[in-house]
Amino acid sequence: MAGLYLHIPYCKKLCSYCDFYHILYEGDKSDYISALCTELEARRDYLGNEKISTIYIGGGTPSLLSVKQLELILGQIHNQYSIEENCEITIEMNPDDITPDYLAGIKKININRISLGIQSWRDADLKLLNRRHNSAQAENALRETFKAGFENITIDLIYGIPGMSINEWSSNLDFSFSFDIKHLSAYHLTFEKGTVFWKMLEKGSIKEIEEDESTSFFNILIEKSENAGFIHYEISNFGKPGFFSKHNSNYWKQVNYLGIGPSAHSFNGYSRQWNISDVKAYIKSINSGKPFFEKEELDNRTRFNEYIMTSLRTMWGIDLDYVEKLFEKEGYDYVVNLSGKFKDYGLMKKEGKYLILTNQGKLISDNIIAEFMMP
Numbered sequence: 001m002a003g004l005y006l007h008i009p010y011c012k013k014l015c016s017y018c019d020f021y022h023i024l025y026e027g028d029k030s031d032y033i034s035a036l037c038t039e040l041e042a043r044r045d046y047l048g049n050e051k052i053s054t055i056y057i058g059g060g061t062p063s064l065l066s067v068k069q070l071e072l073i074l075g076q077i078h079n080q081y082s083i084e085e086n087c088e089i090t091i092e093m094n095p096d097d098i099t100p101d102y103l104a105g106i107k108k109i110n111i112n113r114i115s116l117g118i119q120s121w122r123d124a125d126l127k128l129l130n131r132r133h134n135s136a137q138a139e140n141a142l143r144e145t146f147k148a149g150f151e152n153i154t155i156d157l158i159y160g161i162p163g164m165s166i167n168e169w170s171s172n173l174d175f176s177f178s179f180d181i182k183h184l185s186a187y188h189l190t191f192e193k194g195t196v197f198w199k200m201l202e203k204g205s206i207k208e209i210e211e212d213e214s215t216s217f218f219n220i221l222i223e224k225s226e227n228a229g230f231i232h233y234e235i236s237n238f239g240k241p242g243f244f245s246k247h248n249s250n251y252w253k254q255v256n257y258l259g260i261g262p263s264a265h266s267f268n269g270y271s272r273q274w275n276i277s278d279v280k281a282y283i284k285s286i287n288s289g290k291p292f293f294e295k296e297e298l299d300n301r302t303r304f305n306e307y308i309m310t311s312l313r314t315m316w317g318i319d320l321d322y323v324e325k326l327f328e329k330e331g332y333d334y335v336v337n338l339s340g341k342f343k344d345y346g347l348m349k350k351e352g353k354y355l356i357l358t359n360q361g362k363l364i365s366d367n368i369i370a371e372f373m374m375p
């Protein structure tokens with residue numbers, strides 16, 4: 001079992017908050033598609049004999065590719081790799097790229113999970129975020145996606161946007177749950193260096209929301225999603241039973257994955273590597289057979305820290321047996337000793353062999369995780 005991630009870095013408009021690697025879309029991208037196909041072939045041995053159980057096409061904006069281009073990429077994956085029968089194939093889509101024809105096309109090529117970047121149902125937020133779509137387009141896109149027969153639909157929302165009230169966040173959630181979505185990713189807005197929002201923050205033309213407001217937003221999210229039948233399985237992810245993101249869950253469970261395209265990361269248990277974040281240099285290197293990635297061999301301490309960082313964010317928590325097996329008595333004692341005070345404060349609980357954050361703990365997960373990092 002392994003994952004395959006493909007990065008499509010193009011966007012028609014740059015969102016004010018986003019620091020994922022992306023560049024402006026300027027028409028036909030056949031040179032890029034052919035570079036992706038070359039990389040897929042060149043790296044076919046990276047995962048050994050493991051079968052691909054999930055494919056995730058992310059961005060940027062993958063829905064800027066035509067169905068034909070997506071078909072070409074998926075065809076190459078099938079030529080070069082061995083794919084599990086019920087492979088989860090996700091594509092991130094921007095609401096204003098959605099048309100009935102496009103949906104029918106991607107369904108035909110067996111894409112079976114749609115991730116819609118709604119972000120907010122409020123036009124004022126969408127404007128501030130510099131999104132291409134408005135709320136009416138988002139609603140129409142979601143309805144069309146259901147109409148096209150997709151069952152596994154997830155949406156992305158952002159909260160903590162300056163100017164968004166608690167009531168407005170609450171309405172955003174109610175409206176989302178009025179649809180039969182099976183999954184929700186809800187992210188607290190973060191201000192990332194190099195983004196338009198970061199510059200606005202520096203100039204003082206935008207302000208981060210207060211910590212107690214963040215807490216209220218998060219609590220409403222937990223309460224409403226639970227009432228709507230969703231399971232809070234990762235800090236920012238909520239799924240109906242049977243509809244957790246298999247691809248992302250695998251990242252959090254240390255399953256190996258291969259990342260194709262500029263800025264994409266790969267992991268095989270012992271090393272991590274990441275492709276250069278520059279489309280032109282990426283295409284040039286791929287075509288001339290030059291290296292296009294950097295690599296880090298993971299020492300035990302890094303593997304330990306990565307495991308804690310990912311597992312603590314999930315409902316499954318830290319598996320103490322796994323810690324003992326991989327990091328021996330030293331790692332086990334370190335975790336158990338440190339967890340004592342968090343349990344006393346009600347921030348963490350032990351269920352069998354698992355150490356899990358409580359809802360209270362999830363609110364300050366970043367601080368708790370930081371304390372667990374081995375120096």
Ligand SMILES: C[S@@+](CC[C@H](N)C(=O)[O-])C[C@H]1O[C@@H](n2cnc3c(N)ncnc32)[C@H](O)[C@@H]1O
Nearest residue numbers: 017018020059060061092117156187188189190
């Ligand atoms: C790589 S983006 C997906 C791109 C997708 N094409 C879209 O619709 O924007 C993944 C998600 O991360 C979230 N995200 C990205 N940057 C963020 C930030 N600075 N703060 C909060 N959420 C963010 C957004 O919800 C976004 O949909």
